[in-house]
Amino acid sequence: MESPATDKNTTMGVENHQVNEELLLKQITELVINQRLLSGKTNAEDRVVNFVHPEDLKKLVHLSLGGNPLNHVQILELCKQAVEYSVKTNHPKFLNQLYHACDPVGLAGAWLSEALNTNLHTYEVAPFFMMVEYTVLAHLRSFFGWKDGDGIFAPGGSMANMYGMVLARFKKFPEVKTKGVGGIAELVAFTSQEGHYSIAKAAHWIGLGTDNLIIVASDSTGEMIPAELENKIVKALEQKKVPFFVNATAGTTVLGAYDPLEPLALVCQKYGVWLHVDAAWGGAAIVSKKYRSLMHGIDLVDSVAWNLHKMLGAPLQCSAFLTKHEDILHRCNSASATYLFQTDKFYDVSYDTGDKSVQCGRKIDAFKLWLMWKARGDQGLEEMVDNAFECAEYFSDQISQRSGFRLVLSKPNCTNVCFWYIPRRLRNCQESSEWWGEISKVAPTIKKRMVEKGSLMIGYQPLPHKNLVNFFRLVIPCLPPPTHEDMNFVIDEIERLGCDL
Amino acid sequence: MESPATDKNTTMGVENHQVNEELLLKQITELVINQRLLSGKTNAEDRVVNFVHPEDLKKLVHLSLGGNPLNHVQILELCKQAVEYSVKTNHPKFLNQLYHACDPVGLAGAWLSEALNTNLHTYEVAPFFMMVEYTVLAHLRSFFGWKDGDGIFAPGGSMANMYGMVLARFKKFPEVKTKGVGGIAELVAFTSQEGHYSIAKAAHWIGLGTDNLIIVASDSTGEMIPAELENKIVKALEQKKVPFFVNATAGTTVLGAYDPLEPLALVCQKYGVWLHVDAAWGGAAIVSKKYRSLMHGIDLVDSVAWNLHKMLGAPLQCSAFLTKHEDILHRCNSASATYLFQTDKFYDVSYDTGDKSVQCGRKIDAFKLWLMWKARGDQGLEEMVDNAFECAEYFSDQISQRSGFRLVLSKPNCTNVCFWYIPRRLRNCQESSEWWGEISKVAPTIKKRMVEKGSLMIGYQPLPHKNLVNFFRLVIPCLPPPTHEDMNFVIDEIERLGCDL
Numbered sequence A, B: 001m002e003s004p005a006t007d008k009n010t011t012m013g014v015e016n017h018q019v020n021e022e023l024l025l026k027q028i029t030e031l032v033i034n035q036r037l038l039s040g041k042t043n044a045e046d047r048v049v050n051f052v053h054p055e056d057l058k059k060l061v062h063l064s065l066g067g068n069p070l071n072h073v074q075i076l077e078l079c080k081q082a083v084e085y086s087v088k089t090n091h092p093k094f095l096n097q098l099y100h101a102c103d104p105v106g107l108a109g110a111w112l113s114e115a116l117n118t119n120l121h122t123y124e125v126a127p128f129f130m131m132v133e134y135t136v137l138a139h140l141r142s143f144f145g146w147k148d149g150d151g152i153f154a155p156g157g158s159m160a161n162m163y164g165m166v167l168a169r170f171k172k173f174p175e176v177k178t179k180g181v182g183g184i185a186e187l188v189a190f191t192s193q194e195g196h197y198s199i200a201k202a203a204h205w206i207g208l209g210t211d212n213l214i215i216v217a218s219d220s221t222g223e224m225i226p227a228e229l230e231n232k233i234v235k236a237l238e239q240k241k242v243p244f245f246v247n248a249t250a251g252t253t254v255l256g257a258y259d260p261l262e263p264l265a266l267v268c269q270k271y272g273v274w275l276h277v278d279a280a281w282g283g284a285a286i287v288s289k290k291y292r293s294l295m296h297g298i299d300l301v302d303s304v305a306w307n308l309h310k311m312l313g314a315p316l317q318c319s320a321f322l323t324k325h326e327d328i329l330h331r332c333n334s335a336s337a338t339y340l341f342q343t344d345k346f347y348d349v350s351y352d353t354g355d356k357s358v359q360c361g362r363k364i365d366a367f368k369l370w371l372m373w374k375a376r377g378d379q380g381l382e383e384m385v386d387n388a389f390e391c392a393e394y395f396s397d398q399i400s401q402r403s404g405f406r407l408v409l410s411k412p413n414c415t416n417v418c419f420w421y422i423p424r425r426l427r428n429c430q431e432s433s434e435w436w437g438e439i440s441k442v443a444p445t446i447k448k449r450m451v452e453k454g455s456l457m458i459g460y461q462p463l464p465h466k467n468l469v470n471f472f473r474l475v476i477p478c479l480p481p482p483t484h485e486d487m488n489f490v491i492d493e494i495e496r497l498g499c500d501l
């Protein structure tokens, strides 16, 4: 008997679309497991990426929308293609970005909160998750030695940094909320040469303008120079400008530098400027007894942005904004919408914290972190961080002894290690600008080769303000826990890929 | 033989923490299925919520962090508690917010992209997902009748609205990016009385100030009055202010009103003002041939914010920002970070679209939508939307005939229906201000009872600018597809809960 295909097509829709949804979720779980997408499960023969150019991908995958509904098998097929053509960020040789494999327990938390599909704006709709966010934020703050404070999860470190800027401005000029910045003083903010570009993007969005974001010089290792900051503040004051915000970085994006928080805090206190710390990348050092001194002075700052999805391996995204000041987050951002934050509710509305946010709906980013933290404990996270730092030191030691490799810094600041590979024909030559011109082409070529081979992914970039041409930035992850063997592989593989250049 | 518990405790950490991760993911899948958390799977006896007050929840759940690592069983137990104490947004009687059950195929997509843990900033790290985002944005724009354009997924409708404001400002004054708003004209923006509060929050953040967000009156059904907009623009111009942005709403948060886009666009064109449409809630009407006329004039506007996680039931969050203008998104937001957006890459970097964003890392929000759209087709989504609208009309008809109920609007604008319940003792009385004072206490009391019983969740709010005291706002979802029976239940249940008031 033939199936009445036409009939089916016309009745498809609201309830009859042909996907077996429960089965699909089980198959996704199997796919994740069988394709070894979890941290620590990669096989030796697995590639980091099966690279396909955009135009080819368009031919391989039926991307377009608007056609007839697909059936179960077709939907599953698309999911398999998504896996096939995605980068395996859980692979031990994915060392390309400041994130990497996520914690599988965190992933379980993410899956569950996705399924429970709610927003973190009121206790009414997210009672459990509200209490979890509250708990997590308090625990994160506890590492800073702050007596009290407040915080909120933000959609990424860039947004968390913007929270810092907006709060700093509000602290100095609360009237900005109603009157705008038009009438008030000529504001200026400060960040180092090595600061993340999100500060510049935020400067545009908040109406400050990038010209009013004053760039402070960093020393040879990438740390902001406190005396330079003071000079720039003094100069701004002389020009009748009003410094309101300094961004220090704990773990800069490229060089991994930790700005010296204590001396910076003293400068900021002297001039009454809000000190924010962009600890998006390097904040994880604080959970380690061995490395937390990198953030010495964190007790003195006003706010911190910390991406738990970077070094600590929470699933993307998981970014906390934390401030030492109680209440200001609410005063700054609240709009008291009567349809959401009614005050005549029957429960304690102090947990309806959504009005602290610039968002309205807000994803549950705290739960996955809470769950993985419960599974590992402070101690488990500390061991992960220590291991990553230790591997960075090992890698750095190894290449300092290997001909053909040159470190950008003699000692890594953090778990990102920057270096050049010098092909044989360029070794022991005069280091003219032509020579550096040649060197600058090495990393892009090796990168192309590693991606095409699928054996390794490491980023590269120039650092124009330090006059540095393209160099590799190896980012050593916490997850999967890297080993010396992994580090040796990186060195050998770069040598293999670049030997003929 | 006793297990060496102490030994285990000390070796716990990097690799040995005791959770069987693959098993945990399978158990989460089972939990989601067995606890009937998927759309359409709720049992008749399931409660929408098992409400517990904050202080009690703190006692029931071991929230605090910092203790010893938990084992597999304990982690699973916490997940079960998360389910137990969370609101079941997939329940057909969760009619409380502008979101509801998510599409299970969308959920499968969300799970898979969570597992693949990457960022949507470069093709390098997210080749498949980049092409998917590109495809989805183009398909969404195709409903607007725009020749070309651009777009980006944003972390929520509030952020998507802020994109609109920042783009509008940049369009008029590109120098704002570098110079800030200090030097330029006194800018003013416009929104209706019914506009979402995110516009006010954005006005603060971008440095405009809420005083410079001019509120335009709406008519009795909640639609912005074009003549009023023109009056306000003219008045602002007389005061030497520079109108740069008008926010129209397609589906207001409370009354569901669709602002008349065509006449508003004509006013905006006349004065050279950017017209943004906050279609966060009501945008879904555009997929329906029957209801898309609500958005007549959408071809004339400059940008749109559309939350696919609201009416269409994509998993949270899924918010598209779309603009008719090509290229401006990039020019406005780009910072050209050399460590991420290198121009010497070996592939076509036009798909490295992350620099259009104010974020750096960005969640994969497009894939889950793409997958569910593939499964349902345009037609399946259209049927869902039509069914929701039809149920809103049915509900409205029913209560207009039922004593004890009073509609706020004689006919619903959208799938949110606003009404009062009038307890028996207050019927046929003189409607003095005392009487309305009594009415204002009815919804909070019934709300308390429905939550405690767990039978139903509907929101309530006053609308002070229309002089309306607390009334219910029933939000009729697309998922699970509502039925007349569901609608009848709501009416009967409110009557049951409020009969003695």
Ligand SMILES: Cc1ncc(COP(=O)(O)O)c(C=O)c1O
Residues within 6 Å of the ligand: A359, A360, A361, A362, B098, B155, B156, B157, B158, B159, B196, B198, B249, B251, B252, B253, B278, B279, B280, B281, B307, B319
């Ligand atoms: C009309 C309207 N616009 C914008 C928003 C904000 O969207 P989000 O919660 O995703 O920030 C809402 C939220 O309810 C809304 O109703």
Ligand SMILES: Cc1ncc(COP(=O)(O)O)c(C=O)c1O
Residues within 6 Å of the ligand: A098, A155, A156, A157, A158, A159, A196, A198, A249, A251, A252, A253, A278, A279, A280, A281, A307, A319, B359, B360, B361, B362
């Ligand atoms: C130091 C630093 N700050 C902020 C960010 C931005 O974080 P996100 O990508 O979550 O916006 C990054 C991203 O790499 C970073 O390295």
